Amino acid sequence: MTSPATTESVPPQLSAGPRPAPGPAADEGLARRLRALACTAPLHDLDVRKANLAGEYSTYGMAEVALSAIDLVTLNMDFDTGADHDDIVARLVPRIAAQAPHRPTAQHERVARWVLENLINVGSVDRGFRAVYGTFATDGSYVRRDYDFKLIEEVPGYGGSVYLRTTDEAVNVLVGALDTDVTSAQIAAEVKLEVLISRGRLADAQRA
Numbered sequence: 001m002t003s004p005a006t007t008e009s010v011p012p013q014l015s016a017g018p019r020p021a022p023g024p025a026a027d028e029g030l031a032r033r034l035r036a037l038a039c040t041a042p043l044h045d046l047d048v049r050k051a052n053l054a055g056e057y058s059t060y061g062m063a064e065v066a067l068s069a070i071d072l073v074t075l076n077m078d079f080d081t082g083a084d085h086d087d088i089v090a091r092l093v094p095r096i097a098a099q100a101p102h103r104p105t106a107q108h109e110r111v112a113r114w115v116l117e118n119l120i121n122v123g124s125v126d127r128g129f130r131a132v133y134g135t136f137a138t139d140g141s142y143v144r145r146d147y148d149f150k151l152i153e154e155v156p157g158y159g160g161s162v163y164l165r166t167t168d169e170a171v172n173v174l175v176g177a178l179d180t181d182v183t184s185a186q187i188a189a190e191v192k193l194e195v196l197i198s199r200g201r202l203a204d205a206q207r208a
Helices: 028-052 062-076 085-099 105-120 168-177 185-198 202-207
Strands: 129-136 142-149 152-156 162-166
Touching: 028 062, 028 105, 028 129, 028 142, 028 168, 062 085, 062 105, 062 152, 062 162, 062 168, 085 105, 085 162, 105 152, 162 168
Parallel strands: none
Antiparallel strands: 129 142, 152 162
């Protein structure tokens, strides 16, 4: 004779809660955008920290000066050495003077040197920047990562001279990627289509 089946109810299993779905949030595209975003942080930080300078510097757009400095170094460096530090300062001064034409030239030059020193990150151990960002692994878990980068480097030249060179990160993000018409509907549509295709969503791409 067999025993009757138990009628006791089994308590429901508690759910661990929703987890981010693997897919677009877990791919390398998010990590690339976060690293690119990190490269812009030192420029924004200049406008925050200009209040610490002795004197009145609130009128200067330091991020604008920084972008100009990166452009000038990129355009004036060659494959063997780099751009001359004093030459970059001299080329920056007229652009800075345009922001505050009634301020003394000595102040314009100080702004140029201060911006350059901060893009080189003078005073830090390795003269670099570090950002911490998070991404999702393929199993949906959240992972924090360190990202170390530089924007402008000092490189040795002939006879003990020192030159300036922009890094690949500075050129790719601050010279290349930011140079886009952010209001263009056509560019936005092309980017969306490219993203859908790269992430394997061909059906959505065909409808786009």
